[in-house]
Each structure stands twice: as C-alpha cells, then as structure tokens.
Amino acid sequence: MLERIFHPFDPFVLLFTAGMSFVGTFFLYKVIRWIEGLSASDKELLTNNIFSKKTWKALGEVVRESLLHKKIFGVNVRLGYMHMSLAFGWFMLILIGNIESVYYTSRLFKPIYVSVFWRFFEPGPTFPQGAYTPGFAFWMDLFLLFVLSGLAFAIYKRFHSIRLGMKRTTRQRPADRIALTALWLIFPIRLLAESATCGANGSGSFLTGSLGSLFASFINLDPLVLPLWWTYSFVLMAFFFTLPFTRYFHIPSEPVLIFLRKYGIRVSKESPGYTDLSLRACSSCGVCIDPCQLADALPGRKIQSSYFVKTIRHNEPSDVQWDCMQCGRCEKACPVGLELMPIRQNSRADLSFGTKSNLIGMNGRNGQSHRILYFAGCMTHLTPSIIRSMTKIFDQSGSSWQFYDSDGRACCGRPLKLAGQTDGANRIKEQLQKDFLASGAELLVTSCPICYRIFNEDYDLPGIRVLHHTQYILQLIEWNRIQVDQSKLNAAYHEPCELGRGSGVTHEPRELLSKLYLKDVTPDIEGLCCGGSLGGPGLTLATRRAVARGAMNDLSAGKPDVLITACPLCKKSFSPVSDIPVMDFSESVAQCLIEQSVQPELRKSTKTHRKLPVDAG
C-alpha cells in the first residue's frame, strides 16, 4: 500500500500537470521579460536590495495584501472576507496539503500533482499502514469550507454587489468568464471528489466525511470516484491554461510587484517592464469604480481604471482615456496600490507637436529685486478677485513682493505635461526657472495648485521656497503679520485634487479654515474632483457641470453657509452650480482682514494713479 504513496500516478493527473507546467513556464517567461524591461537604474535597485531587509518587508506585505487582503477589508468587511477566503484559504490548502504529503512520504521533492490529489492517493483508514490522519483531514476540511464560503459570497456578489459595498462591479470579457467559471468549479468539484473518496472509504473529516457518508448511504460511490477526480483535474487545467490570458494572472504577478516596489522601483517611461507588471497585477476587483465621479456622470462609459488597464493590456487604446480627469481617487482606493496616474499619463500619446511655446513676453520681467515673487497662474486671471485679494494681503502684510505674471501671459507648463507634451513643458520650465532664480526672490507664492505642483515636483529652484497661497497666508497669520476677524458662518472646504492628493497639502488649508470660520463642516470623505480638471480634456461642459453638481451635493452634507476653495479652476467649476457663495481662501481672508497702517518703507511703491470716480455705482 505504501507503494501507492511512493509511486503515485493515474492518467488524470496529466491534465493538471500540463496546466501547471504551462502556467509555471509562462510565469517564469514573464518575470524574465519584466526584469529585462527595467531601466538600468531600476535593475540596480533590484540587485542592490534583493538580499536586504526589504525582501522580508515585501514578504510581509505579500502576506498582508495578497493573502489576507487587509486593504479590501477597509472598503467593506464582506468584500474583504470574500477575497481573503479564496486567497488565503486556497493558500492554506496548498500549504497544509504539501506539509501532509511531505510528512508521510518523507520526501521534499516529488511530482507536483501528488499533494494536490493526496486524498485520492491516500484515501483513508482502510489502509491501516497508510498515511491518513484525522488531524490533517480536519484542517483541510476547515480551509475547504473557508474557501467555499468565500465562493458563495463571490457568486452572490455577481447579483447583489451592493451588499458587499460595491455599487458597481467590473463587467467581464469572454476569456475572463471562462476562467471565472473554471475557478468557481474547482472547489465544489474538489469537495465532491474528496467526499466521494471519503465516502467510499469511510474517511474524511466533518465536511468531506459527512458528505461522503451521506452520499454513500444511497448510492454506490466507487464508480464515481475516478470520474470526479478526472473532472477536478480538468477544471484545474482549464483554469491554469486560461489564467495567463485573463485577470487571474494577477495571482502570481502581484507578489512580484510588491517585491519590486519595495525595492524602490516606480512607474516610469524608461521601465516598460515595470509598467507591464503593474498592469498584470491589476485583479479587476473593481474597487476603483465607485470612487470615480464619472461613474455617475457618464454611466456605462468604461473610463475607470479597471477597464483602462484592460484596454492597455489588450492593446486597444481608445479615446475614452481622454475622459479621465486624473483626479487620483481610484489610485487612492486601489488595494494593490497601483500607480494608476503615472500609468495613465505615460499612456497618453506623445503629441510632441513641438511646442515652441512662444515665450516672447515672458522674458526679462525682473527689474528690482523683491523677497516674494507672486505667480498668480493663468487661470487666476479669470477670477480677478483672487488677484485683488492677494494684492491686498501682500500689501497689508508689509511684504516686499513682485507680481510675475501680471499681464496674464505666463503659464507654468503643467497643462502641457498633463497632455503628454513633456518637451513643451520642459521648455517653459527652463525659461521660468531662469526668471525665478534671477528675480532674487526667496519665496515663490502661487494661487494655483496646478502651478504649485509642477513648481514643487519638477522645477529646480535652489534657494527659493515654493508655497501655495493658503500656506503663505497661514504663516502670515501665525506670525501675526496680518490679523483676521473670525466669521460667524460655517464653511466647508473643497480640497483641490492637485493640492491635496496631488501635492500632499492637506492640513494647512483646514487650519486656515478654522481660523476664518466659526465651524468647519467639511464632510469626512476622500477629496472630490470639481470636474474642471485639465486631465480630462475630452469631457463636455454638461458632464463637467454634472460632476460639479454631484460634488456640491456631497460637500453640502454638513449644511455649510459658504464653500471655500483653493483653486481658481475649482472656483469656476462650483460657482455656476452652487446655491451658496463660493469663495477662494484669499477672498475670504481679504474680507476679514483687520486693516492697519503699514510701515511705509516696506510697502510696495505705488505709482501715481487716476482717482476713482466719486459716486461709483
């Protein structure tokens, strides 16, 4: 009898083995391609870190995320349980199955199918010298039940996804459906096959044993055993053969991604291998769909990341990608932590129309040297009250300042970058950098988060500190350079995508808000997009208004008297759809400023001007 254990074989195992070998080879091939597709510096990061502590950390993350799906529990407990039970449950089945077979064969290396079909080769207590113990059987049954419970959730989710916390779930492609069917069949059939064997042999634990005895009581199980194991092997093979071509390839890919990411590799145009790996690691879980505000404004249009990733994987770039507002909400929600924003941006065609960026007029704006350089931003000229307010604040604070783009002819270059025109953006950057450095300023203050972000991320400005005007104003208040009266109203803050998620400036605006208003009634949700984004050029005005209205609705939850923004584009997006006043921080501060006489030598020199009309308006 031990003979069978030491030389286990039956033709049906060939199906599984073929599938497993295929998947294994394919995976190995992909890993090699991914590593080949890394830039030289990324390859260095890999080789330098692979034998460091980071590998252990990555292993920890693999357990936490790929097996236990900790992040998905944060979205919804049932959803987390569903993913965890399948992943962790299956992993434990394989692990314990392998321990079981190693324990009894005393061999570490044997054909891969042995532990998978162990119950077939070692059916139970009728072979007294056999390798069956109730102990192992119990644990196997427990984890099988665990997986099956998750499977039940998964089937339920297909029909009632809202109960698992997802308003919408990804619609599947044909290949995905085949793989899904195979996957869903694996465990029920395993249950049947093992139960049949246990029933025929009086073995098994609380699940397989009981089921087996139940069946054995009214049918003869012997002829059913082999066909069931054939079926089991077949569905496993079907799953493995389809896996590399479907979303399920994320199962082996995600751990690889976690390791490389831990070593410091990031998405970049120079490492297409890493981008491909990221795309393969997307499990199409669909958690990114609900946070996307366009899911409501443009239902049915497959803009969201889980669809986008598929189109890139299958090489079908479409115009739909131009609708994405690049707000980053999906990136924030992604349980795998994919760098969705850089991937999207890199996939936008390199237009390289060769922006000469006619820079006449941007040159030589210096003149005298002032400590602060104010860059309003091109959009801000369409909300002139922001400029007026900042002028008042600068003057009141007694700062020595200069208005760089007072004629509205400058641009920071980021809109070009967002549209894939990196050459043009760089050319502007070079010109502006030169001007900024030559101006002698120590501080660069801007009213636009888009400008702020590129000045911070891409511009090289040694000796100059870049601030968004909310940060600057907060400092002025804290240093008592200006005083404000607190308003008796309640205010809600709309966090601009480029300022909050985009640049990490989240606390200062809130602090400033609480100094200016009686109560901060900003709802506790992930920052919304106003719809005005430059990242989604393909959107129509009607869609943008719809997004703004939706966001306004959410922001009004705390019944604010006024909506405060920190971006001219956001202000322009909300003003037409808001019943309450929409104000930029600067306007609010200028309104509440307690005016006082300022020391003359610090005041900006004013030239002679025409007096304003006596009775105006």
Added chain:
Amino acid sequence: MLENENHRIAVIGAGPAGISAAVTAAELGIDVDWYDKADQIGGKLNDYYQLFPDRTSAMNVLQEFDNLTGTARIHKHFGKAINHIEKNNGRLVLMSDHETVGSADSVIVATGFDFFDARNKEEFGYGMYNQVITSPELEQKLKTNPDSLKFDGEAPANIAFVHCVGSRDQQIGINYCSRLCCVTGIKQAIEMRELFPSCRVVNFYIDLRAFGSGYEELYREAQEKHQVQFIRGRVSEASENQQHRIVLKAEDTLMGRPLKITVDWVVLLIGMVPSCTQVQVADHQCTDQETGFLKAANAFTGHRLDGQPGIFMAGACGGPMSIPEAAASGKAAATEALQYLINR
C-alpha cells in the same frame, strides 16, 4: 356683453404690459384688481432715461401711461407681491406669502423680468472694480446724476460697452439671446458721446442685433453722426492696471488680432432673466424648461398660460421684449381674457 357684470380680472404687475392690460380691460368694461409689489406703477420704466429707438423720455411715456389709469374700474392694490395662484371652485385665488389677497375670474400675469446678476461673470470684475457698471446702472446715472461719470470733474477719455453679458453663454447656462441689449448699447453709446464729446466710445459685440423698427437707423446714426467705434470681438476678461484703470482683453475678429484697451468705464450690457418673484400657479409647471420664462400654451395663437384656462401672460415675463412689444402684449392678453369670460 358680459352676462354677469360681477366678473373681475386680476392683473399682476404694473409695468408696461400690466398697465396696458389693466387699461384695456377697464376700457372694455371689466373691473380690474391691479397688483404690484411696488407702490407705484411703471415697473422698470421708472429707472430708465431715454427709450430707443427715438430716445423718447421714459418719464414722458410713464406719464402718458399714468394718465390712462385713472378710470374707476381699476382698483389698485399696490405694495403686494402675488406669488401664488390657486384654483378654487372655478375662481382663481391670489395669494401673497400664503395669505389670500383676492380672487378673480381671470388673471393676467405681467410680472416682468429681472436683470442678469453680473457678479456671475466674475471675469469682468463687476462688484469688484468701481468702474465696471451695468447698463441699468448707467441709465440711472444718466437720469439722476450724469456728473458721477466724471473723474475729478473731468470727462472720461475712454468708455467700453460690452455686449452679450449674461446672454448666449453656455458657461452660465443662459443660452438665449436677450434681444434688446444690443440696441440699448447703441443708444447708450450715443448718449455717452453726446455727454462727453471728447470721449472715445467703443462697443465690443459678437453679432449686432438691431432688428426693431428704427434700430438699424439708430446704429447708423451711432456710427456716422456720433463716431461710436464698433469692434467685432467678445471681451474675455477685465483687469486693473497700476493706475487702477481697467484693461480689457478682446480679439478684433475682423482683423484676426488680439487687442487690448485701457478704459475709464466699462458698461456691461446685461441680459434679461426670469423674475425671481415669478408667480407660481397651483402646482403646475408653466415655465419653459430651458429658459425659465413663462410659457404660453400656444405662442402662435395667444397668451393663455400653458395648461391654465383663464390665466394669461403678458410682457417680459414670457421672454425678453421691448416696451412697445410689452404694451401690445398686454392689450392682447386683456382681449383674450375678455373673450374667455364671454365664452365661459
């Protein structure tokens, strides 16, 4: 003509359309209950200086109207804003802030319009820059205090009129044309040139709509006699220079070149929007979904309000229109109301 001499018509609104409706109804022998939220007749006619196309004094026109309204059949109930009309047993009940104020057999709604709030086009800086004013504000100044247009006793040197503010603009959701702003701009440009002969006046337009009787002639007069400069190009934004004067950016589309001009006054020719104190009728939606103005059941055949037998509309509450048009509309509505009462 009327079997029941106790029929009463209510006219809501005492602007040009309301005046015309009330007077006509009274002349045709019906008693009129006349309401207006203000204490006197005239509506916005009280605020105007001269009326296009021949620059008749608005006050004279108002006086003429006033003379007609002295008949005994007209019962004035001014100072009351009717905001709701309910139906009760074949009669129409008029309510002001949930209080019943009166009832009638037929109602003519002539509540007029509001001007567009120019603060909603913030790129022009209205409300922020003192020298940016609206066309009605200019009318007021011309009527009561033309000297307020001077700077330190000196005449302004440059004035710009901006057409199409608050009309034909998807960005603010008002897509229709307000019809009368262009000719208003032409008229006011002439008035400014007459008031300040040394001042340059420039009108920035997209399409010049001078469709009415005498309007095109006024346009020519503006060009030829008064040397008003018309530039085809929509102003995109206003900013303030170091001397606190206003700088406007536009494109001269006929030349195909961008343009800037520094001015002392910017007059925004604002459009007409539905009145915020528009009357609600029972629970019925009688407004046009797109524009918000009241809608006739059949604009080609009459003034009956959509879906409301016995309720008629007159004047600018149904859409932008001029004073003669509103007056004619008021007369027609009164006649239709009478027909309705006869045929009931």
Added chain:
Amino acid sequence: MAGKRNFGFDIQGGGRQIDLDHADTSLASELKDAVNAWSACINCGSCAATCPSGQNGGLNFRKLHYQIRLELPTLQELSTLSSCLLCGKCQLVCPRGIPTRYLSIQIMQKTKHYVRENIPSV
C-alpha cells in the same frame, strides 16, 4: 456680343481668394466627428482674446479654427499651434461651451506627422 474678353489678368482665383468649390475639408470632417460642438462656433473671439500665447503673438486660436472649417490650412498656419500652451483658458470662456482645449489636442494628434515632416524646426 458673345465671347470672352481677355482682360490681361487671371480672374479665376489663386492668391487670396477662398475657393469654396475646391476646399479640402478633410481635417474639418475629422474634427467634427471627434467634437460635435465644434460646429457651434460663432467666432466671437473670446478664446483668442484670453489666450496667453495669442497675446504674446503667433497663435490666433479662433482664426485657425475658422480656417480649418473653410479649408485645410497651410503648414505655416498649422504650425502656429505649436505655441499653444494647452492651458485651457479658451475652454473656460467659450460661450458655446466648446471643448477647445480638446480640439487643440485633436488637431495636434491628427496633423503631427504632416507638420513635423515638413517643418523640422517645429
């Protein structure tokens, strides 16, 4: 009297005359398909007025679009789009709500090769 008289110069066209009988509107058709609202332009000039590059010189946004609608622009005219900063101000001021920034991107995509092949300095 019948017969043509030779006035000594060619009055058939060429030079500045826009010949709508033989206009190449291929680019216009492609843009109309991509952006339906493009046809609603009333040539008000707000876009050209607010354009930072327009004020700097070089790019007249409105005029370029009008030209494309009439007939395919010259290479020189098309290459002025290289001054476009894609800032999006034009889109914010357009009274017809036309996504003008997207149109810039579309024109760049559709004419990139055409322009680059013929004006290498761009």
